Amino acid sequence: GENVEQHPSTLSVQEGDSAVIKCTYSDSASNYFPWYKQELGKRPQLIIDIRSNVGEKKDQRIAVTLNKTAKHFSLHITETQPEDSAVYFCAASRATGNQFYFGTGTSLTVIP
Amino acid sequence: NAGVTQTPKFQVLKTGQSMTLQCAQDMNHNSMYWYRQDPGMGLRLIYYSASEGTTDKGEVPNGYNVSRLNKREFSLRLESAAPSQTSVYFCASNELGYRDEQFFGPGTRLTVL
Numbered sequence: 001g002e003n004v005e006q007h008p009s010t011l012s013v014q015e016g017d018s019a020v021i022k023c024t025y026s027d028s029a030s031n032y033f034p035w036y037k038q039e040l041g042k043r044p045q046l047i048i049d050i051r052s053n054v055g056e057k058k059d060q061r062i063a064v065t066l067n068k069t070a071k072h073f074s075l076h077i078t079e080t081q082p083e084d085s086a087v088y089f090c091a092a093s094r095a096t097g098n099q100f101y102f103g104t105g106t107s108l109t110v111i112p
Numbered sequence: 113n114a115g116v117t118q119t120p121k122f123q124v125l126k127t128g129q130s131m132t133l134q135c136a137q138d139m140n141h142n143s144m145y146w147y148r149q150d151p152g153m154g155l156r157l158i159y160y161s162a163s164e165g166t167t168d169k170g171e172v173p174n175g176y177n178v179s180r181l182n183k184r185e186f187s188l189r190l191e192s193a194a195p196s197q198t199s200v201y202f203c204a205s206n207e208l209g210y211r212d213e214q215f216f217g218p219g220t221r222l223t224v225l
């Protein structure tokens with residue numbers, strides 16, 4: 001099956017700085033890569049996703065990049081704010097399948 | 113439109129007891145999932161149901177059973193709870209081929225003593 005590795009496990013940044021979280025995957029057939037944000041005690045919620053036919057996707061301060069050859073994808077958050085503090089999870093799946101494989105999460109702290 | 117709902121929110125069991133976690137969605141999704149979330153281990157898939165009438169094992173199915181009661185409801189049963197099943201359980205649903213985004217329920221925090 002798929003193996004998704006996520007780094008770093010914890011990340012602290014100053015407000016206004018950028019944060020980058022990286023994930024690698026093992027199954028070359030994976031072609032859908034979502035990122036979820038989970039605030040303390042809450043449910044995971046999708047913040048951005050990318051499919052394998054696209055190399056980069058951006059939504060305001062959040063962007064995701066995908067390198068299919070190297071099998072890695074990254075989340076970039078610019079101009080971080082305290083409300084960005086949360087745990088972020090990457091995931092990988094085949095669009096035709098139901099199995100989503102999640103990374104182990106990155107706890108992001110934005111220091112005011 | 114409530115999205116994905118789960119009951120109960122919290123539960124404490126003794127080793128060997130059984131219980132069923134309930135999940136329902138009102139988004140007319142075909143696919144539903146059960147995950148467990150443990151510290152430092154992310155979300156791991158227990159079982160999923162691609163459509164009404166079908167269920168399949170995920171990464172960590174041992175000790176669990178599921179029932180896809182109808183299109184809306186997907187339950188998870190622990191027949192004989194063990195301390196290793198202490199976790200937060202999330203139900204999710206999506207519509208594959210349409211948006212793929214999984215929508216999660218609020219979670220059930222289960223403690224097995």
